[in-house]
Amino acid sequence: MTCEAPPLDVDALRAALLAPIGPWAALDLVERTGSTNADLLAAAAAGAVDRTVLVAEHQEAGRGRLTRIWESPPRSGITVSVLWRPEGVPADRFGWLPMLAGLALLDTVRDVTDVQAGLKWPNDLLLGPGQRKAAGILAEMTAVTGGGPGVVLGIGLNVGAALDELPPGATSLAAEGAEVDRGALLITLLTRLAAREKQWRAAAGDAEAIGLRGDYRAGCASLGSAVRVELPGGTSLVGMAEDVDAHGRLLLLGADGRRQPIAAGDVVHLRPAE
Numbered sequence: 409m410t411c412e413a414p415p416l417d418v419d420a421l422r423a424a425l426l427a428p429i430g431p432w433a434a435l436d437l438v439e440r441t442g443s444t445n446a447d448l449l450a451a452a453a454a455g456a457v458d459r460t461v462l463v464a465e466h467q468e469a470g471r472g473r474l475t476r477i478w479e480s481p482p483r484s485g486i487t488v489s490v491l492w493r494p495e496g497v498p499a500d501r502f503g504w505l506p507m508l509a510g511l512a513l514l515d516t517v518r519d520v521t522d523v524q525a526g527l528k529w530p531n532d533l534l535l536g537p538g539q540r541k542a543a544g545i546l547a548e549m550t551a552v553t554g555g556g557p558g559v560v561l562g563i564g565l566n567v568g569a570a571l572d573e574l575p576p577g578a579t580s581l582a583a584e585g586a587e588v589d590r591g592a593l594l595i596t597l598l599t600r601l602a603a604r605e606k607q608w609r610a611a612a613g614d615a616e617a618i619g620l621r622g623d624y625r626a627g628c629a630s631l632g633s634a635v636r637v638e639l640p641g642g643t644s645l646v647g648m649a650e651d652v653d654a655h656g657r658l659l660l661l662g663a664d665g666r667r668q669p670i671a672a673g674d675v676v677h678l679r680p681a682e
Contacts, residue, residue: 413483413568415465416591424595425461431602432490433459440466440482444489445548445562451491452550452558458493461598467564484569485580486594490601491550493558494609501613503656503672505559506531506547507624508608508615512601513543513565514627519596521586526629529649529658530672533565534629540579542566563601567593616654624652634681635660637670645670646681 418437425432434457441447441464448462466482492505510531517525517533526534533543543565550558566580567590574580581588607618615621625631630649637645637660645668650661657669658678 413590415483416463416594418463420591421463421595425598430599431459431606432461432598433457435461435463437463438465440464440468442468443562444487445546445560448489448491448560448562449548449550452560456491458491458558459602460491461488462490463488463594481569481573483590484573485567486563486565486590486597488594488598489560489562490598491558491560492605492609493556494605494613495556497609497613499557500655501615502547502549502559504608504613504615504620505561505605506545506672507656508604508620509545509547509561509563509601511620511623511627512597512604513545513563515600515604516593516597517581519600520588520593521581521584523581523584523586527624527627529628529630529652529678530656535579535581536584538579539629540577542579542581542584563597565593565597615656621652621654621656624656628652630658630678636679636681637675638677638679639674640676649678 416437422435424430425435427433444462444464444467464487467487507530510527513533514525514527517523523535528534531545532541535542545563547559547561550560566574568582569580571583608620611618633649635649645660647660647662649658651659653659653669657671660668660670
């Protein structure tokens with residue numbers, strides 16, 4: 409079992425991350441909550457400002473894509489949600505936000521560890537030679553009220569948990585041999601995340617113009633692999649994950665030579681082909 413890590417220091421986080429020194433406008437830390445995304449969505453509806461951050465030491469009802477559950481022991485990881493109100497970016501480009509967040513995670517792990525890391529399309533962080541999942545990302549649109557439309561993006565990263573404390577197929581930085589300070593890791597992650605989003609927003613969400621698509625392709629471990637795309641209703645598609653297009657969709661090359669774009673919102677699972 410993992411020894412409980414020391415608590416995060418909210419004053420140190422604010423000193424490093426809040427304006428005018430840092431890139432974020434507001435940051436709160438809570439000991440426990442059901443879901444940081446749900447809390448921040450409610451705050452957004454009440455008028456929370458652009459670039460607001462909420463961090464939790466323990467999340468009791470964390471959510472992943474398609475209502476999946478995200479679990480980790482208290483103080484064993486990073487649980488954080490951010491609110492963005494990216495004015496001037498067309499809504500059809502918002503799909504890049506969870507993908508650039510995946511890249512920020514990858515940037516962070518490579519900055520502070522030597523653990524082998526890559527992304528499974530669209531945004532799962534895989535660690536180690538076994539390519540086990542160590543982090544998940546969930547982006548949700550806010551209500552139109554309370555300061556205009558926006559996106560709440562949540563990240564859950566396993567840091568100190570042992571393998572027997574995690575769901576099957578999951579891992580953590582510690583389980584892959586990296587011992588890191590959660591506070592320093594969170595500061596690096598939020599700094600990297602803000603820089604990626606600022607560049608994307610300044611380009612009105614054009615992933616090609618700022619090299620975001622190229623960076624993603626370089627970091628995505630799925631590309632070039634034979635995969636099975638599981639769709640709602642029990643159907644599936646098999647082919648090679650050839651590329652991602654300008655909208656972040658996976659381009660699946662079938663045995664018949666045809667390429668089919670697959671949107672993240674339409675996929676139940678992406679798995680290696682048998």
